[in-house]
Amino acid sequence: MDTHVSFWRSRRKWIFAAAALPVLVAAWWAFRPEKLWVNHKVSEPAPFASNTDPQPLYTGRLEGKAHQTSGRATIYKTPDGKQYLRLTDFSTSNGPDVHVLLARSAEANLTQEIVKGQLDSVELGSLKGNQGDQNYDLPASVDLQKYNAAVIYCERFHAVFGLARLEPF
């Protein structure tokens, strides 16, 4: 008689299985690997009624380039579809012929274009003040995917005072 019963036919298989099961359950509970594939999507409304107020679309912090510049630049859309750029906590140095522009944020482009005198930008007007909160209307058809930076720009000396990369709000 063959006393050497193979593993898969022996009782050891069942003992092994009985011991392994709680380990597997514990490992599953701890790591919940199925969550790697299962998403749980929620969609809560904003905590306040706001569809009558301007909605922020993009925002970013201003960083100083040629001059120390700080604050926040935010693009809002009003309920009637108009868009404007708002600067808050804003401070830059005063200077001659300073304008607010929208440009493409890629640094290399910006510098090159300025050097060549062909800055690809959307003019929003002369800087109203070198400090304080201020709004600038955007032309109706600005591609904000492309012109994704707010730039404080001195036309006379082709100097970027400050720049804010705008990210979706």
Next chain:
Amino acid sequence: MAFAFAASVHAQDAMKQEGKAKTLATGTFHGKVHSTSGRATIYQEADGKLVLRLTNFKTSNGPDVHVILVATKDADDDANFLKSSTERVELGSLKGNQGDQNYEIPSNTDLSKFQTVSIYCERFNANFGAAPLEKF
């Protein structure tokens, strides 16, 4: 360029908004280990209540994931990133790993101190993603 003048011009355009809720601070998520993205914004409602709202939000799903405020300027991707000395404010379990969601912030929370939102896996003390908040 030395054409900065001592005088400064102060502009004061009004916000075209009779605010019911004020936006206090905002920031975007970064997270490498568990790719996390989106925006975190803290609002103050007219009655003074503070709300954290996540928008365009995405992280990986996981067990026992919480939303917390941490008393640091930012938080790195780092297992065991929370030292026992790191102060935090618990805002609740993550409602979903995707989508827009709101969390109430306890009213006595000092937002000048708790400047970072972290998506935090309690069970493994892992930081899924963090959003440093800056004044809006």
